[in-house]
Amino acid sequence: MxxxxxxxxxxxxxxxxxxxxxxxxxxxxxxxxxxxxxxxxxxxxxxxxxxxxxxxxxxxxxxxxxxxxxxxxxxxxxxxxxxxxxxxxxxxxxxxxxxxxxxxxxxxxxxxxxxxxxxxxxxxxxxALAALLPTLEEHDVIMLDLGANTECDARNLVQFAIMGAAYSRIVTQKPAPRVRLLNIGTESNKGTDDLQRAARLLKEAEGLEMQFDGYVEADKINRGEVDVVVTDGFSGNIALKAIEGSARFVTDLLKSAFTSSLRSKIGFLVSRPATELLKHHLDPNNHNGGVFLxxxxxxxxxxxxxxxxxxxxxxxxxxxxxxxDLTHRISADIGKVALRDSGNGSAVEPEDDEESVAGK
Structure with missing residues (x-):
């Protein structure tokens, strides 16, 4: 082709x-x-x-x-x-x-x-900016937004979920990826009004090719229990940098531990296959390529x-x-959901002028 x-x-x-x-x-x-x-x-x-x-x-x-x-x-x-x-x-x-x-x-x-x-x-x-992050399971997890939009309402979050699920179906080949909203708890009453509205809209939507069942906490992002994590760009960027920082911390800590003494160096030689696998799994180059969905x-x-x-x-x-053909998939899915206002009486209009798009 x-x-x-x-x-x-x-x-x-x-x-x-x-x-x-x-x-x-x-x-x-x-x-x-x-x-x-x-x-x-x-x-x-x-x-x-x-x-x-x-x-x-x-x-x-x-x-x-x-x-x-x-x-x-x-x-x-x-x-x-x-x-x-x-x-x-x-x-x-x-x-x-x-x-x-x-x-x-x-x-x-x-x-x-x-x-x-x-x-x-x-x-x-x-x-929204979406990226692949490593998990304990075979497939990576898709997370969005990672910094394109610092403030998002329920309407935006629903759109992100639909786009992320379309991307995930390509990456994982799963017909209905598991989609969750990032929150401070998994209980239905946790989180902001916009998060709760987004959750209700996704649960009520029909015909979407995803499994939506509420929220996920940050410590479960890399467990492999979810295929798409949806959040606003402010929280997503913080979560991403915390994950990347933790990965560097683990690798640096192992390096320090294995070079601290002769016995540790011998231990490193014995465990080298496992540490090389860990290094490969945590290397951001192996998960490189964020997408503006x-x-x-x-x-x-x-x-x-x-x-x-x-x-x-x-x-x-x-x-x-x-x-x-990701764009076609997203178009087909977004047409299945009639998004009303975000709860404040009006829909969010796209920002098309240079200053609003670019910032200062």
Whole structure:
């Protein structure tokens, strides 16, 4: 099957052009059907391609020297959308030149430019950032929103649940993923009014391809007991960073323990297969590729610090969502739910002007 090209923001990320090109090349070695539009400084991209001659026939270069900086405000980045590698990669999706775009650059800028260029899908008020997190079970858990929307009402949370379930069906192949709302307790009377309204709407909805049964607490996110965890971007971002910090804490603690004495070093050699498995499971590169769900196009956010393996995984996520037509799945599911107001007398309107999308 021939896939649409994937635009790669070759200038984004902490490690620059060589890692982005190497990641794309690694993805192509695993799946030779991939085609790329590499956006960035042509001379640097051509130099990086010298290490991957097989990529030349599969790639086109779109020259661009301007880069969105890591600390750049989204409002400023939006105004340079037509001159930056990130903006041009997104524009390639809007124009239909590519089916998806992958960037390891500034998350806020990527979201702001993507929303203004691609707009949200019919029936979706706000896009959400979703990512895969490791669990004790075979499948990863999808969590959203992870920072795109700091404040969300019941309507937004229901839309996030529908989008997350559609994504999960692609990843897990489960016909009805287990969906839960993140809360401070599992009792029906716990949480904010918006959480309780969202729970009622999801329980009353008919025809959705998911299993919804209330709430999940943060300590159960990685247990494998749920397939999709839904929350607002403020809580989701805090939870994500706490999980990532805990993973680094465990690996650093083990490293310190195993190097503290000769006996510990011998113990490390004996247990090395198990510790290597743990390291692999906790490595964020193996779960790389956050997705902005709810847009009229596929945009994948790679970790800024991702190595070539991580970038390759982000590219693979983009390709899989194209293959399984995620946007069509979301459109079909959102049409099954008639979302009324959020409980305050009016529906939430999408924020389309530059300042409201980009922030200050």
């Amino acid at each position: 021939s896939l649409p090209r994937i635009a790669v923001d070759a200038m984004g990320g902490d490690h620059g052009v060589r890692v982005m090109v190497s990641g794309a090349a690694l993805a192509r070695r695993r799946h030779d059907k991939f085609k790329f539009l590499l956006v960035g400084d042509e001379a640097r991209i051509k130099s990086a391609l010298d290490d991957h001659p097989g990529m030349r026939e599969a790639s086109e270069i779109l020259h661009c020297e301007d880069v969105v900086k890591g600390d750049e405000k989204p409002s400023r980045a939006i105004r340079r959308a037509k001159t930056t590698s990130m903006g041009l990669a997104i524009q390639a999706v809007k124009n239909g030149d590519c089916g998806a775009a992958v960037s390891a650059g500034n998350t806020g800028a990527l979201m702001a430019m993507s929303k203004l260029a691609l707009r949200t899908m019919p029936g979706i008020d706000r896009p 709810g847009l009229n196009g596929v945009i994948v956010k790679s970790h800024g610090s991702a190595n070539a393996d991580g970038v390759a995984n982000a590219v693979a996520v983009a390709a899989r969502l194209l293959e399984d």
